[in-house]
Amino acid sequence: MHPVGRFYLTTPIYYVNAEPHLGHAYTTIIGDALARWHRLLGDDVKYLTGTDEHGLKIQQAADAAGLDPQAFADSIAPKFADAWDRLDIAYDDFIRTTEPRHANAVAELLQRCYDAGDIELDTYRGKYCVSCEEYYTDDELLEGERCPIHKRPVDTFEEENYFFRLSRFQDRLLDWYAAHPGAIVPEFRANEAIGLIRSGLRDFSASRTSLKWGIPLPWDPDHVAYVWFDALTNYLAAAGFGDGTDAYRTWWPADYHLIGKDIIRHHCVYWPAMLLSAGVEPPKGWAVGGWLLVDGEKMAKSTGNVVKPLDLVDTVGVDGFRYYVLADTPYGSDGDFSYEGLVARYNADLANNLGNLTSRVATVIAKKCGGTGPPPAADSPLAEHAAAAYEATAAAWDVVAPSRALESTWQLIRATNAHLETHEPWKLDPGPEVDRILGDALEALRIVTVLASPALPNTCQSIWQRIGLDGAVTDQRLPAAATWGGYPGDRPVEKGAPLFPRINA
Ligand code: MSP
Secondary structure, three states, X not given: OOOOOEEEEEOOOEEOOOOOOHHHHHHXXXXXXXXXXXXXXXXXXXXXXXXXXXXXXXXXHHHHHOOOHHHHHHHHHHHHHHHHHHOOOOOOEEEEOOOHHHHHHHHHHHHHHHXXXXXXEEEEEEEEEOOOOEEEOHHHOEOOOEOOOOOOEOEEEEEEEEEEOHHHHHHHHHHHHHHOOOOEEOHHHHXXXXXXXXXXXXXXXXXXXXXOOOOEEOOEEEEEEOHHHHHHOHHHHOOOOOOOOOHHHHOOOOOEEEEEHHHHHHHHHHHHHHHHHXXXXXXXXXXXXXXXXXXXXXXXXXXXXXXXHHHHHHHHHHHHHHHHHHHOOOOOOOEEOOHHXXXXXXXXXXXXXXHHHHHHHHHHHHHHOOOEEOOOOOOOHHHHHHHHHHHHHHHHHHOOOXXXXXXXXXHHHHHHHHHHHHHOHHHOOOOHHHHHHHHHHHHHHHHHHHHHOOOOHHHHHHHHHHOOOOOOHHHOOOOHHHOOOOOOOOEEOOOXXXXXXXXXX
């Protein structure tokens, strides 16, 4: 059984040079569902998201908009918060890197690494991709000195920088990962991270002088912190690091950083090295996702193939959209977004499976049970399916595998629909046999409602009420709420409008 405790979960903080798109929504929805799952387990959860507002990329976007960078960031950051509200993202904290609490944390972390002797002055000569905010060596570039991720030409520059001596951390990082197996999920992404460390580590620049839009180094204010050093520290800042106390340890180390595969190097190599240098424990886990591709390309402002999440909500509803994001692509792998895929998934799993089960149960109860839900039988054949569904769903969430978690929950929906089709209660006369079949189906549906609620918070609350249950489904606690026999019976069951009307593509 999961030990109840604290669960600190983070998303990457999003650059404010672009408005929220499907790629940002992807990670944020996965985090929200995982956070909700942990709340059901009884954990005290802190789900953090936010915005990354410093650096050259934002400075340039602000220049192009004719605004100073703070005003520019102020105009975009709320759009992320609004998008998350509209997608029912129940975040507990939203951090902006322009907040004082963040600046304090960055100054503290920099100072600790400097005092440890791991930050030193040197000269940087080389290539830089502004879209990545990352330095590249010649052999990493595509033909024509282009960035391997954005396929656009990189800039060449030379300046005096403070360097973080990452090269000193190879053994310490390898030892740390060896002592913490399973810290990075899924495993093939862990291999990628370990591979990066084994292939040799280059010192990275921790400051810039040509840029003013950033957090000054505490010991040399002519330099501002490199934007990745700055951004990564948000995870500590939101826990309270840098406030002059050790209170951050209430939440730190974080349980999982959710990240995309493009930022493995920063999160799984730079970040733990920075923390080890500063004498702060690395996070407990990283869950690395792939990209959602559109026509085989990563969705990005610079690629021009941006899909706005809120447009899709108009077609399939908030829960329909959340479900698609969670169920369609195994977390870790790339997924191909298509409108046809979105509608097909909605029709198959939501309209036909969950929607159909809910309406069928309510219809038969109205016709054959006088509209009152009967209690389940203790020895129902569905009880085994429910127990198996709970076990598999919990095991999948435990390793941040939402598509597998939902697939496991949907097994119970399928078993319940099959149970109804085998016994055809709609063909029987009212009486104990019909009551028994429907009581079992209601109980299975109650359990499905709890298990699916992290993905479909609104719909599950509606089902909960329609089958006559009190309170909020979010107040349920696992594993008790998944134990067979919880439906009390003798409750009014309401049919209501279709939860997921079929969409004709
Ligand atoms: N600001 C940095 C992160 C700093 S965290 C300390 C950043 N921001 S970002 O807005 O460019 O991207 C944030 C995350 O969104 C990354 O994990 C990236 O992988 C993810 N996605 C952006 N586009 C994506 C898709 N098309 N598909 C899935 N996720 C992608 O990087």
